Amino acid sequence: MNAVVAAVAIMLVLSLCRIHVVVALIIGAVSGGLIAGMSLEATIEAFNNGLGGGATVALSYATLGAFAVAIGKSGLAHALADKALALVGRQEEGAAVNGIRFLIIGLLLAIAISSQNILPIHIAFIPLVVPPLLYVMAKLNMDRRLVACVLTFGLITPYMFLPVGFGGIYLNEILIAKINANGVDASGLSVMKAMALPALGMLCGLLIAVFFSYRNGRTYNLETITKAERVDTSYS
Structure with missing residues (x-):
């Protein structure tokens, strides 16, 4: 053989x-x-x-799987979803609900950024944190395309701009190492300065998505949420 x-x-x-x-x-x-x-x-x-x-x-x-299992066993995602759903049930439509939407967006952004530079789990958190929130986001009429933009920004921009965690691996051990291997002297190169322009472009795209493209939200039929998602959320 x-x-x-x-x-x-x-x-x-x-x-x-x-x-x-x-x-x-x-x-x-x-x-x-x-x-x-x-x-x-x-x-x-x-x-x-x-x-x-x-x-x-x-x-x-x-080794991301080990971190992912630890997060899943902690019950943090379900606790967050239950808390958000309770807040939605006590609030009327308007500024208060908009505040909950921005709170969820901010938490997802913080988790995505942390997954690159603080707790290096990369994309492993997505199937653990996002599914329990799908029902809540549907109740809030949150556009899932907005959530996708937020997660993309949090996963990519810190990775390519901040030399910490996975960003340090990419910028120092891959990017700079390959430049040096090809005979170019990169000893005086500031990777953060070099990557500032693409990172700024990602930031502009995020702001446009949040405040213009998907600001008005999107209506979802809660009945279209799959049986698996309903079981996973534990509150339906």
């Missing part, structure tokens, strides 16, 4: 058995090397060389 095919097959089987993806990847790679007739030392060396300069990124992304 081809060693590569065997390694991929082993990794897939272990993943289907709910073995952590990092463990499945390592076992599959080592198994493939041994099947190919390589020694254990040569297999490990080949594995390390294959990861190369992106090892930090690969392993960081691979």
Whole structure:
């Protein structure tokens, strides 16, 4: 059997058995090397060389599941959704409800930014935090396109502008490292200054989405929320 095919097959089987993806990847790679007739030392060396300069990124992304599970088990998303729904039930349509809309937008933005630079979980928070809020956002007539714009800004802009967390990996260990590897002296380059213009463009896009494009909201039929979403929210 081809060693590569065997390694991929082993990794897939272990993943289907709910073995952590990092463990499945390592076992599959080592198994493939041994099947190919390589020694254990040569297999490990080949594995390390294959990861190369992106090892930090690969392993960081691979461990996101552990953070995601911790957030899900905390019940924070459901508590937030229940609190927001209670506030909606006590308020009349108008300025108070608009305040709740902006509160949800602000919280989602803060979580998205934190997922890049403070608690490095990247996009793993989305399926844990957003689904419990879908029913609340429908009750508030919040345009989901606005939510998508807020999440996109929070996930991308800090990543490409702030040299902290995943931003530090991207700017220092990937961008600057590749520039230096191609023979360009980047010792005096300020990455934040270089990325300020695209980050400003992202900010302008966010402001336009919040205050102009999707300001008026959108009406959703609550009956169209899927059964899975209703079960997940726990308050329907």
